[in-house]
Amino acid sequence: MYSIGDLSRRTGVKVPTIRYYEQMGLLEAPERSEGNQRRFAKAELERLAFIRHARDLGLTINSIRQLIDLSGHADRPCADADRIAKEQLASVRERIAKLQKLEEELERIATCCTGETVGDCYVIRALSDHSLCGHEH
Amino acid sequence: MYSIGDLSRRTGVKVPTIRYYEQMGLLEAPERSEGNQRRFAKAELERLAFIRHARDLGLTINSIRQLIDLSGHADRPCADADRIAKEQLASVRERIAKLQKLEEELERIATCCTGETVGDCYVIRALSDHSLCGHEH
DNA sequence: CCTAATTGCTCTAGTGACTAGAGGTTCAAG
């Protein structure tokens, strides 16, 4: 039996966040001590590690809830789990592509500033004048 | 003089978002018609385009406010503007690096699922068992 | 000039995934 603090130390998930996950239905309401404090079993530790991992991978609370529901039915086809992972992958790739465009543009903006005062600062001019951009966005 | 809808159409910023920016102090409170509707001058159109551009580049409202304050003092050294742009560039690069790690891992997870049912689904096992990961995170 | 459709107004509340704080209770070590 782990206290909420134990769980937090073992998974790296902060204490209020664990309570939040419980509230959101990702963790089931655990047993309580006589004094009403949470006491978690090993299964809950593992589930929290799962949640942590999935969050690190950028899955939303909702996606994680779906996966947890899924994993409760070991007999179902895993196409859904596969789909969630693939969707996540697609969204990550999209975000990367978008950020790389920004990187390019910021690079140009941030390295070309030769002015001495704000009046002729390239950063501010570039932000004001879209036409200085390398490409559309 | 532009109505809020004109401004919205010209900049691509939604009407409620324009009001939100005003509330946040990014746009100054504009003149009003006799019937209390906002009437924007050209300067405000330009400022909104600036804001839009900066938001597209991922700058926070706070950073944008700083840049706007800065641009009001054309005589100041532009080191601050430069710093904001560089910080933004660094944060974008960080985000890209992080996402690329996720991409790698999701790729592995999403493409290796050969199981037919959730019981032996690689996606769910990989999320449960951190040790299946290619690298630390 | 009148009417209807569109656009505008303010205000409140909701989103996601937490985080912070108040004000109180329980637990474990010494």
Add this chain to the structure above:
DNA sequence: CTTGAACCTCTAGTCACTAGAGCAATTAGG
């Protein structure tokens, strides 16, 4: 038995919007 850390619940705040209610003003057509 005391003390201080850890725990409890509840509310509110974060960021950058978005949605909706319930009205008022504007504009285009007839």
